[in-house]
Amino acid sequence: MAQALIRLFSRTCLWSIIAVLPLFASANEIFTNRDVPLIDNRFRLDHGIEKITFILYREEGTRAAVLVRPNGSKLYAWDLPENATWLETDEMDIVTIENPMPGPWQAVAENRGRNRIQLLSDVALEVDEIPTQLYFGERLKIAAQLHNRGDKIDLGVYIDEALLSVAVNRTVNIDLRERIRREELAKFYDDGKKFDEVPDDGIFTAVVDVDIEPGKYELVVSTINEVFTRALRQEVFIYPNPVSVKIDAPDDDSNQAVMHMQIDRDELDPSSVIIDGKVFNNVGWEEPFQVFAETDKIAVPLPTPAMHGRYRVGGTILANTLDGRELVVEFPEEDFVILPPPPPPVAPEVLEQAAEAEEPSSPWGMIIGIVFGVLLLVGAVFGFIWWRKRVAFKKALEKARQSEAPAMNGGPEPKMSEGPELNMPQE
Known part of the structure; x- marks a missing residue:
C-alpha cells in the first residue's frame, strides 16, 4: 500500500511539473x-x-x-x-x-x-564557456574535462575511451516535416599536440573551424563511447564573416596588387584589428604581410610576385568584438592574376629591312601553274576515255573472231575443178 501511494505521489509530481513548464518554455525547449x-x-x-x-x-x-x-x-x-x-x-x-x-x-x-x-x-562533463554568438570563418578553441564527484578524472581507462566530439544540430524542413540534421565539426584530444597544452592531464582540447553557413544551431559537446555517455548542449548563432575582402590585380600602369578590406563596425572594433596574411600560389611560392588597421576601410598594398600566373591571398584576422571578446577569424580567400608582359615593339629600321628583303611575288607563276594543272587534268580525262574505248574494241574483236572460227572449220575447202562449169556462151 505504501509503495502504491509513493508511485501515485511521483506521478502527481510529474504531472505538476509538466503543467508548469509550458508557462516558461515550449515543449521543444524544456530540456x-x-x-x-x-x-x-x-x-x-x-x-x-x-x-x-x-x-x-x-x-x-x-x-x-x-x-x-x-x-x-x-x-x-x-x-x-x-x-x-x-x-x-x-x-x-x-x-x-x-x-x-x-x-x-x-x-x-x-x-x-x-x-x-x-x-x-557522479560522472559529469565540464566544458569551458562557449560564446552564443559565433562568426563564419572563426577559429574557436574549446576545452573540456570529465569530473567524478567534483574532481577531475585523469585515469587512463576513462581518458582513452572518452572520444569527445563537437557537433551542431540544425532543424530543417523535409517534406513539410521538421527533422534534425547533425554535422560533426571537430574531435577533442589530450595528447599535448597542436592546441592541447599538456598531454594526458585530463583536459581535452578541440579547435572548431566555423565553416558552416550562418544561422541558428544547437552546439553539442558529447562523449558517447563504451564506458559512459555525457553531453552538453547549447544554442548558438553563427553570423556572417565580419570582414569582406576585394583584390585589385596589377594592370599595365601598375605592378602593385591592392587588397581592400571592409570591417563591420557593428561587430568589431577596427582599432583592434591585426591582419596576418600571405600571398601564395600552387607551386610553393608565398610572401607574408602584416597590417595594423585603424579604420573600418583598409587598402593594403600586397607583395606582388615577378612571375605571371594565378595567386591567392589568405590569412587570419585578430580582433576584439565590441563587448571585448577576442577573435581569430580566417578572412575569405581571394585570387588575382598577373598577366605576362606584352612583347617589345619592333624597331622601325628592322621593319624597313624586312620590307626590303622581301621580294614581291609575281602572279604569273600562279596563273601558269593553274593552267598547267587544268591541262593535266583534261589530258588525264581524255586518256582515260581513250583507254576504255580501246579495251572495249579489243574485247569486241576477240569475240567476233571466236564466233567465225566454227563456220570456217565446218567442211573441206572447195576445189576450183569441182565447181560449176563456167562456159562462155555459144556464138
Whole structure:
C-alpha cells in the first residue's frame, strides 16, 4: 500500500511539473543543456548513474514507446518495476528510472533527433564557456574535462575511451516535416599536440573551424563511447564573416596588387584589428604581410610576385568584438592574376629591312601553274576515255573472231575443178 501511494505521489509530481513548464518554455525547449541526445535511439549507461530520465517523442495518437534493457527484457508504460515511473502525454513519453541497469539500452520510439536522456550521476562533463554568438570563418578553441564527484578524472581507462566530439544540430524542413540534421565539426584530444597544452592531464582540447553557413544551431559537446555517455548542449548563432575582402590585380600602369578590406563596425572594433596574411600560389611560392588597421576601410598594398600566373591571398584576422571578446577569424580567400608582359615593339629600321628583303611575288607563276594543272587534268580525262574505248574494241574483236572460227572449220575447202562449169556462151 505504501509503495502504491509513493508511485501515485511521483506521478502527481510529474504531472505538476509538466503543467508548469509550458508557462516558461515550449515543449521543444524544456530540456537542460546537459541532456544527452540519442543517436539511433541506442545508448550505454555506466554503473555510476543514480537516476535517468528518458524523453521520447512520438506522433499524436500512436502507442507509447518501449524500452529494452541490456538483458533483453522490456519496459512498457503499463508494466513497470518499482524503481520506474512513466508519464504519457500527447506527444512524448517521460520515463524516470532509479539505479538503472548498466549496459547498452535501446528505445523503440520515433527519433527525429529530438529524443533525449537526462542523467543524474557522479560522472559529469565540464566544458569551458562557449560564446552564443559565433562568426563564419572563426577559429574557436574549446576545452573540456570529465569530473567524478567534483574532481577531475585523469585515469587512463576513462581518458582513452572518452572520444569527445563537437557537433551542431540544425532543424530543417523535409517534406513539410521538421527533422534534425547533425554535422560533426571537430574531435577533442589530450595528447599535448597542436592546441592541447599538456598531454594526458585530463583536459581535452578541440579547435572548431566555423565553416558552416550562418544561422541558428544547437552546439553539442558529447562523449558517447563504451564506458559512459555525457553531453552538453547549447544554442548558438553563427553570423556572417565580419570582414569582406576585394583584390585589385596589377594592370599595365601598375605592378602593385591592392587588397581592400571592409570591417563591420557593428561587430568589431577596427582599432583592434591585426591582419596576418600571405600571398601564395600552387607551386610553393608565398610572401607574408602584416597590417595594423585603424579604420573600418583598409587598402593594403600586397607583395606582388615577378612571375605571371594565378595567386591567392589568405590569412587570419585578430580582433576584439565590441563587448571585448577576442577573435581569430580566417578572412575569405581571394585570387588575382598577373598577366605576362606584352612583347617589345619592333624597331622601325628592322621593319624597313624586312620590307626590303622581301621580294614581291609575281602572279604569273600562279596563273601558269593553274593552267598547267587544268591541262593535266583534261589530258588525264581524255586518256582515260581513250583507254576504255580501246579495251572495249579489243574485247569486241576477240569475240567476233571466236564466233567465225566454227563456220570456217565446218567442211573441206572447195576445189576450183569441182565447181560449176563456167562456159562462155555459144556464138
